[in-house]
Amino acid sequence: MMKMKFTFDKNLVAQHGYSLEKIYDYIKGRFSEKGFVCTSDNDVLAFAGTGTPNDYGRMLGMMMIFDEAEWFLNTASSWHFTTDESKGWEDVLVQSKSKRDKKMAVV
Secondary structure, three states: OOEEEEEEOHHHHHHOOOOHHHHHHHHHHHHHHOOOEEEEEOOOEEEEOOOOOOHHHHHHHHHHHHHOOHHHHHHEEEEEEEOOHHHOOEEHHHHHHHHHHHHHHHO
């Protein structure tokens, strides 16, 4: 089953003037709009797909939202995605930060 999970650096969240509660509420709201279920909202914020064929496209849409959100990239300490836990997890945060760094280097 498709899943996505996040952790945040509490110090960076505070340094940037955010609260972990508001970040969690925002992210949970976005996932809820797409029909995803929050499976964990403690130190790890996690969501699971619904098992429908639309999950993959909606999950990619969620990735695009966070991939472009500077506040997210500045406060997240991990961001992982899997289509099947037995096949492992993809480190989306490392990929997004690398892409952002390459864009900044071009400018």
